[in-house]
Amino acid sequence: MNPKDRLQHARDLQLCFNCLSPHKFADCQSTQTCRTDGCSKKHHTLLHNSSTYNSTTQRETANRNSRQHDDTTNCSTSISRRKSTRHIPTLPITISHGKHRVHAYAMLDCGSKLTLLKSSIALQLKPDLQLDDTIQLNQALTSSDTASTKMTIAIGPYNQQKQPFQLNDIDVIMDWNLSQFNPELVNSICQRNEPLQHIRIATLPSKEIGIIIGCDFAELVTPSEVIHSKQNVPIGWKTPLGWSLCGRDNAATPNDINTINFTTDDSLFRHVAEWMKMDAEGISTDQRSLSTDKEALRILESSTTRLPNGHYEVGMLWKRGQQLPNNRWLAKKQLDSLLQRLKRNTEMAQKYQETIDTDLQKGFIVKVDDSHEDSTGKWYLPHHPVTNINKPGKVRRVLNASSIYKGVSLNSNLLTGPDLLTNLTGIVMRFREDQIAISTDIEAMFMQVFVSPEDQPYLRFLWKDNTGQPATFQYTRQIFGATDSPCVACYATRQCAKDNADKYPALEQITKRNI
Structure with a gap:
């Protein structure tokens, strides 16, 4: 099949011209470019030299950051x-x-x-x-x-x-x-x-x-x-x-x-700051406020409880005077937009529903009835599907804890907490000491730690029920994307090692030095 026929085939299947995945070119998150020598344009290598491709992609690239929408x-x-x-x-x-x-x-x-x-x-x-x-x-x-x-x-x-x-x-x-x-x-x-x-x-x-x-x-x-x-x-x-x-x-x-002069997202700044922090690893000093770290540790120590099933329950690291308005109406509009998007891709919609069903079965989320509740003391998290071209067929549900409503977000009300991760420099140096190194991973680490019941209403999200009507779900575990989750998960891991020191004397020290 020549490049022109491949292009037409991709167009017929409504595939992205950049990564050949089932989404619009304007929505593509992939950074890959054509690998043909001297090209490096935003199209797939298999579509290189397609006679009609250039004009098409140039037009779509022009619309990439300006979607055709009245608002x-x-x-x-x-x-x-x-x-x-x-x-x-x-x-x-x-x-x-x-x-x-x-x-x-x-x-x-x-x-x-x-x-x-x-x-x-x-x-x-x-x-x-x-x-x-x-x-x-x-x-x-x-x-x-x-x-x-x-x-x-x-x-x-x-x-x-x-x-x-x-x-x-x-x-x-x-x-x-x-x-x-x-x-x-x-x-x-x-x-x-x-x-x-x-x-x-x-x-x-x-x-x-x-x-x-x-x-x-x-x-x-x-x-x-x-x-x-x-x-x-x-x-x-x-x-x-x-x-x-x-x-x-x-x-x-x-x-x-x-x-x-104008930006509504400081993600680029954060990425550069993190890169510079890594570049100075081992020589820079931590400038974070000791007072906020002490407050976070106080919350961790007072709210951490070991449950009968062996898991740990920890409260969220709220800033003093935290106040979140009820953003359910905004979450409803975001849900409507998400459902419209999924209607155009039935395969993704099915896989997205499977992520909800799986989390329900595992107890990570529960369905709640908020129709008769007070409007205060809760927060609704926007969510959307994310795919990875290196993992075809897999869909992840991602929560946006930084979504802003009336000038505040969930993350803006949370403390980051002290950095409980071991300095990477020491880990890398010890990694080279002996002939054999062992690496392990805690599966769904954040989801292993329960959230205190009084904090769970702030981890809600909307999805449809069996009748297609909006329904409210609530996380019972620490979520990926919340500012305090890494600190909470690390603290719970250390606490687990400390509580089991009688059985495994070396475990507490290993945890402090290598996680």
């Missing part, structure tokens, strides 16, 4: 380097809704498909506002769902009595990780460049960006007048909302640091 937005970024600063037009404006008016900084971002209003601003305009919907945010590296709602506002230039521009049904979202705006820097650039000296940006009490105006209101982000000063100096950018700066400034102070 999807891409937000551009602005990066400050050591010797230059790049400016996206940002200026103060007045926002009104009914009788309420607030001042906030607006970023004019034609790279954003939608206009987004920060919930902290929206609540000043409408105190009873509820985020009762979801929106998918796509950035360069990640895609995430966040709580949202629609709102109509009027905006105008800063301190102007009337706000002539009405923005209908814009999206209000909980929060974003935008760098604070620096009006002093903008004003200093204008002062040292004569053509821009008439531009003056007002300083507001809060330097947070309150609204991103996207290309859905192009008339507000398109300049009616620009002023060019000199090369490598931002241009003056006049819109109906006023003057701002746009472009690069090479005269920025040498103390400027690298920043990325």
Whole structure:
């Protein structure tokens, strides 16, 4: 079969052109590329040289981080380097809704498909506002769902009595990780460049960006007048909302640091931080707060109980003053989205159901009736299937304990706990001491440790029952993905070794030195 026929066969079977698995190319998580010499493009090696492939994959790659959905937005970024600063037009404006008016900084971002209003601003305009919907945010590296709602506002230039521009049904979202705006820097650039000296940006009490105006209101982000000063100096950018700066400034102070203006996921930062930590293994010192570690140890010591079946029950490592709102409605929307996805892949749907049935049989989860319960004191975890191209036919159910609702998540309310794992440097060095080394694994380690009954309602998730209606399930064991699970599992393992020291005297020391 030639490459063209293979491509058509893959298209007929609705296979991903990158890994030949049964999902869309835009949803592919594989990092593999074509292994043909000199190619390295995002397609499978068997499809190399297909005459119609390039145009197809280029089009799908363009849509990879911008899924075709009405409630999807891409937000551009602005990066400050050591010797230059790049400016996206940002200026103060007045926002009104009914009788309420607030001042906030607006970023004019034609790279954003939608206009987004920060919930902290929206609540000043409408105190009873509820985020009762979801929106998918796509950035360069990640895609995430966040709580949202629609709102109509009027905006105008800063301190102007009337706000002539009405923005209908814009999206209000909980929060974003935008760098604070620096009006002093903008004003200093204008002062040292004569053509821009008439531009003056007002300083507001809060330097947070309150609204991103996207290309859905192009008339507000398109300049009616620009002023060019000199090369490598931002241009003056006049819109109906006023003057701002746009472009690069090479005269920025040498103390400027690298920043990325917009992201809703710090996973890349965490990965780099973990890599740097590994690189310094054996020479770095632990800088984590001793007070939080002491608090975690206090919870571990007071809540750990040995059950009659030999397993251990441990409470979750809550931060002081933890407070989680009931996010069931958001979990219901995520369940609806998941079920729609599984309808398109009956094989995956069947395997996903098998993961639920298996956990029920093993007692890892139980079905609960929450129809008559109080709405407080519980949390619902989003979940989704994950496949591995190296393990065909296997589907895992993954929980998202970092899912944010009303500004908080399960993980944001949990302590990490002290690092009870043995330093890897010592393990590697001892590994080389003798001729034979033995490696063992604790099967489903987290699932061997029970969660205290009072904490189990915070480990709920929604799935369908036999009639297809939403049903509530609850974990009875420590889950993979929770911030405190590694510490809890390690503590339970050490406690087990300590409790059995009479039978196995060397076990406690082995556990401390090699796990």
